[in-house]
Amino acid sequence: MAEKAAYRVAVIGFAHMHAGDQIKQIMGQPAAQLVGVWDTETARRDAVSDDLNVPTDVRYEDLNHLIDQADPQIAIVCSTTGEHTELVELLAPRGIHVILEKPFALTLEDADRMINAADSNDTLLAVNWPLAWYPAHFTTQRLIAEGMIGDVIEVHYYDGNRGPLEHEHGKKDLGKASLEKKSASWWYSPEFGGGSLLDYLGYGSTLASWFRDGEMPDRITAQTWGPVGLRVDEQSVVTASYPSGLSTFQTKWGTFSDPWTIQPAPACGFVVVGTEGTITSRDFAPAVHVQTTAHPEPVAVPVDEARPDQTGALAHVLHCLDTGSQPSGPSSKEVSRKGQQIVDTAVLAVSSGRITELLGSATPLGSTGTADRNAFAEGKIA
Known part of the structure; x- marks a missing residue:
């Protein structure tokens, strides 16, 4: 029986210092493969990526190129909170499941827009609350x-x-x-x-x-x-x-x-x-x-x-994808x-x-x- 391919995961945004933690989660998860990293500030992206030995060939200068070429199935968003909505509304229509680094949203209105984007495109939306x-x-x-x-x-x-x-x-x-x-x-x-x-x-x-x-x-x-x-x-x-x-x-x-x-x-x-x-x-x-x-x-x-x-939001979402279930507890869009x-x-x-x-x-x-x-x-x- 052929071994199941690892889920393709990208980290989008390095404004939140938890981006490095998320990269470590991906690298330590046999069921996941880091296929792309991107940030609006290349130096900020590279400072973290260099420390964690992220290959240069998965570092993208353009977000759309990352999406098109790396073809991620899951994106972990570590941007500023104010950019969450725009990114989810970009990613969900492309069929990409999204994990948002906390906090959920800038406003309840933004949270509802993200929930609608995920639901309309049949993608998972989860929030990583480390606590x-x-x-x-x-x-x-x-x-x-x-x-x-x-x-x-x-x-x-x-x-x-x-x-x-x-x-x-x-x-x-x-x-x-x-x-x-x-x-x-x-x-x-x-x-x-x-x-x-x-x-x-x-x-x-x-x-x-x-x-x-x-x-x-x-x-x-x-x-x-x-x-x-x-x-x-x-x-x-x-x-x-x-x-x-x-x-x-x-x-x-x-x-x-x-x-x-x-x-x-x-x-x-x-x-x-x-x-x-x-x-x-x-x-x-x-x-x-x-x-x-x-x-x-x-x-x-x-x-x-x-x-x-x-053990973390990524592990939780991978479990959901494997079992056909939805995120639960604090990670779920409903509780968040x-x-x-x-x-x-x-x-x-x-x-x-x-x-x-x-x-x-x-x-x-x-x-x-x-x-x-x-x-x-x-x-x-x-």
């Missing part, structure tokens, strides 16, 4: 689904890192980036999806929607903070009102340390409260800590070993859209300074809060 592949968090989801803590009534999230410019390619111990350097980066440009709220809230809101089995809040309040002179925030606090009570989501660029090296305080991750117990789930932790009504003293539960389809609803509503809440009802398909962005949403996107409100 979804942390064993602590998928172990938490399993325990919730098994009824360990009863019905979920609160989810509290705090996450972030030292700052996006502290992790530039090939540089370590950069110190604190200057205001001038920040202002020149897309990470600090609202029109491209900059700011800690747009960068990190989607993690919390998407995984919280997963933990709550799709339950959504009714209303949201939010505040952001950023140094004078920046057009985006570096910290946000969002409060979501559910029928069962209040949940909180906090984002921070400027944590004391990066959680993947040293877990800072406050610790990054989730606390999930149920009617019959709680789960504390920290990023990268080897165990989650569970309280129950039967055993109030916290118990350390070792994290689950990842299934093959839980719920997370985007919360993000967009939080943006409006920041801009208006008011308690804001949840945005959704029944409340198009064009008819509610457009001026406030545009003010945030233009950097007038941080």
Whole structure:
């Protein structure tokens, strides 16, 4: 029996530093073959590609040439968030399945355009939320689904890192980036999806929607903070009102340390409260800590070993293609859209300074809060 050919995969865009991680995923996946890489900035593409020994013959200067000549079946998009929609609408009609590096979209309207493009062309659309592949968090989801803590009534999230410019390619111990350097980066440009709220809230809101089995809040309040002179925030606090009570989501660029090296305080991750117990789930932790009504003293539960389809977005999508299934959990467009609803509503809440009802398909962005949403996107409100 002939061995099945590997799926042809391309990486499109290197604006997001996770592009290198995605190339490593492809190279480490026997069922995948890296057939093309492209970016608007050749030097940025080559800096990562040189480090990872990406062959020069798969480095393309023109995106259309990559599509035509390399003929990828899957594209992993690591562009700025603001370019996601344009790229999905280019790729999906060519029959190419798309994995978007988080965040999902700049706006809910953009998310719906991407979903429509994928559905109309019978292609898969998945979002890579790295936190979804942390064993602590998928172990938490399993325990919730098994009824360990009863019905979920609160989810509290705090996450972030030292700052996006502290992790530039090939540089370590950069110190604190200057205001001038920040202002020149897309990470600090609202029109491209900059700011800690747009960068990190989607993690919390998407995984919280997963933990709550799709339950959504009714209303949201939010505040952001950023140094004078920046057009985006570096910290946000969002409060979501559910029928069962209040949940909180906090984002921070400027944590004391990066959680993947040293877990800072406050610790990054989730606390999930149920009617019959709680789960504390920290990023990268080897165990989650569970309280129950039967055993109030916290118990350390070792994290689950990842299934093959839980090791990353690419592995998940390959599993879907092999089995004829759709992406599930936080990677799915359905759960990611719920997370985007919360993000967009939080943006409006920041801009208006008011308690804001949840945005959704029944409340198009064009008819509610457009001026406030545009003010945030233009950097007038941080």
